Structures are given as C-alpha cells and as structure tokens.
Amino acid sequence: MIVQTLLTLMAVVVLALVVQRNLFSVVVLAGIYSFLMATVLVALDAVDVAMTEASVGAGISTVLLLGALYLCGGEEAKPLTRPWLPLVVTLVIVGALVYGTLGLPAFSDPQAPIHTHVVPRYLSGALAETGVPNVVTAVLASYRGYDTLGETVVVFTAGIGVIALLRRARRAKGEGA
Amino acid sequence: MAQLAGHYTYWVTVLLMAAGLYILIARGNLVKKLIGLSVFQTSVYLLYIAPGKLIGGTAPIVDAAFQVYSNPLPHVLILTAIVVGIATLALGLALVVRIREAYGSIEEDEIIAADARDGDRE
C-alpha cells in the first residue's frame, strides 16, 4: 500500500518535471524524485540500494547539476514545433512495455523463478563461507568481486574524463581552450 | 483484481520510463536531456528491484530471527548501476559545460544551426 502511494507521488513529480521549463525547478524536482525513490526502495527491502540512491541521486547529483547550471544558464527555450513524433514513439513504447508486464509473475510470488534458482544458495552459504551477514556486501565484494573491480575502474575513468575535459590549459587566456 | 493491484508497481515503472524517454528525445536543452536520462535510469532500478520483494520478508541481512529474505541479487546489480549512472552524469555535464563555452548556448537547435553556419565557412 505504501509502495503504491509513493509510486503515485513519484509519477506526479515526474510529470511536473516534464513540463517545467525553469531548470532550477527541474533540478529541485529531480532531487525530490530521488528521495521518493530512496523511500520506495526501503519499502521494497532494498536498504543498501536506498542508501546509495539517497546519497548519490539526491546528494551528489543535485550538487553537480547546480554547479553545471551556474556555468550554463538556467532557462529552457520553448520548442519551435510541437513534438508529435517523440510523443507517438513514447506512447508506442509504453504500449509495448505494458503488454510485456502482463507476462511478469505476480508481485511477491515466492515461486517465481527469480527466487528459486540461484538465490537460496547465496542466502544459505554467504554467512558460512565469507563470515559476513550482509549478503549484498558478500556478493558484491566476494562472489562478484570482478564486477566491483570493473565498477571501481569505471568511477576512476569518469574522474579522469572530467579532469581531461575541464582542466584549464596553462596558456594565456586569449589562445582559446 | 489482486493481480492488477500487484502489477500497478510495474505500470508506474513503465510510466516513469516513458517520461524519462520523452524528456530525452523531445526536449532540446542539454541539461534537461541529462536529467531525463537520469530519471529513465532510476525507473530501470525500480524495474529490477520490485520483483525481488517478498511480502513478509526482510532486508537480505542474515540473522537468526528471520527466515524469509528479499532477493539480494538485484540489489547488487543496481548498486553498480547507480554508481555508473552518476559517472555518466558527471561526464555528460562536463561535456555540456565545454559545449556552452564553445557555442555560447546549450539548446540543441541553436548548436546545430551554429554548426551549419560555421561548417559552410570552414
């Protein structure tokens, strides 16, 4: 019940985000959306993910967007032509996806394939094999350690990329970037 | 009817995905496009985590007092996805800042027009 209420709130916030043209309001609405998402994730028992989404989505992301807005200017221009083609494409995709969700197993079905294949082995073996009660940390750092190595390298690459893009060359100002 | 109530979660996820996609393809402002991309990514996180929830279960931290746990594997996948999403956003915003300094505007139409004008001159 609480999940459905929060999801309805999120849908309202996103629809407001689509029509708003002042970019500062859009950034604030995106922060609200992230916080609502973090609450929904806690209601869905995804506590690690909720902490990450709250800190990254509502914290760092908002700071970066506001920094970029300061450097770029804050109003979105009115579109010259009515965007009919994107709207039609979006509605077709929505139709296809809703048709697809009709084939999904019912919400919270313990016999769904997602709960019966690999997960019982992780849930029963994680504490005994790694000594760590938090199964998500055990899987992230031990069973799937390679993926986390790749993720750390991706974060590192993003940092390097931003440094390469935004570094000021040590030349006279008039020579251009 | 109970099945429809259960599927409501998936339908709202599809709506959020559609809104993010619409912002991405229909709006011309580059910063707003990036925000639309981040909304789209967040709705995908929801799509992955919602089927893993078991009503009556608890967070997947093993403890003697609980027997039923929600599925931990989507959580692992989505943790990585969130961090990669913020990396993409940071790089995208750095590119937008450079585009603003090179063209003087972050509206897609104005940038394409400026390119067409100056492209003929080169």
Place this chain on the structure above:
Amino acid sequence: MKREPVLRVVGKLLIPYMLMFALYVQFHGDFGPGGGFQAGVVTAAAVIFYALIFGLPAARRVVPEALVETLVALGALVYMSVGFAGLLLGGNYLDYFVLAHDTVHGQERGIFWVEIGVLITVSGVMLKIFYMFAGRRREG
C-alpha cells in the same frame, strides 16, 4: 556564506559527525546496510559541505588538489593489489581464501581491503569532480 553564524556553527558541529558516520557506514557495512560506495559519497559530501560554507579556497587548503588526485588512483590500485596478493600467495587473481590462515578469515580480510579501495576511489572522484565544477569561472 561564512559570515552567517548559524551556518558556521552548525557546519563545524556537523562535519566531524558526518565523517564519523562515513567511517561507520564503511566498517559496519558487513553487518548492516552500507559499504564502500555509500561511505565514499558521504565522505565527499562532508568536504563539499565544508566547501559550500567556508569557500572553495579554504576547502582546497584542507584537502589539497594533489591529495585528491592521488586518492582517485590509489583506490583502484589498492583493489588491484588485493587481486595480485591472491596471485602471489598461491591462488588465482582476486582469490581471498589464500590471504589468511583460514578460508573464512581470508574472505573477511579480502572484503575489508577491497571495500577500503572502493571508499578511497569513490570519495576522491566525487570530490575531484566537485572541485572541477566549482572552480571553473563562468565565461560570458
């Protein structure tokens, strides 16, 4: 903003607790929600909070650019070194069970060092990106 007494006092009270909370999230991530990523972001947020209130030059004095750039690379290096330690001690790359006298203790040690590597890189990168965006002067 550093002239506002409320912001200054609240900032000075909160920042040590934010850093302590980041360390708590990092080390308690084995027993509750948390881990390297969340702790890294909270650490970066504490320093960004300091920079927002007291100004970017003050933050650059406390956490210099060279240190942040070192942290960015150091975390990935620590992670890869854990992998190589596994190789040198007789197992495959990123094998944890060879790192200690006992399989379970080896896993715990491996997970500990790997999460530290993630913390260092994530906090360094988030802080460096903030420094780059905030330190750029607006043109035109």
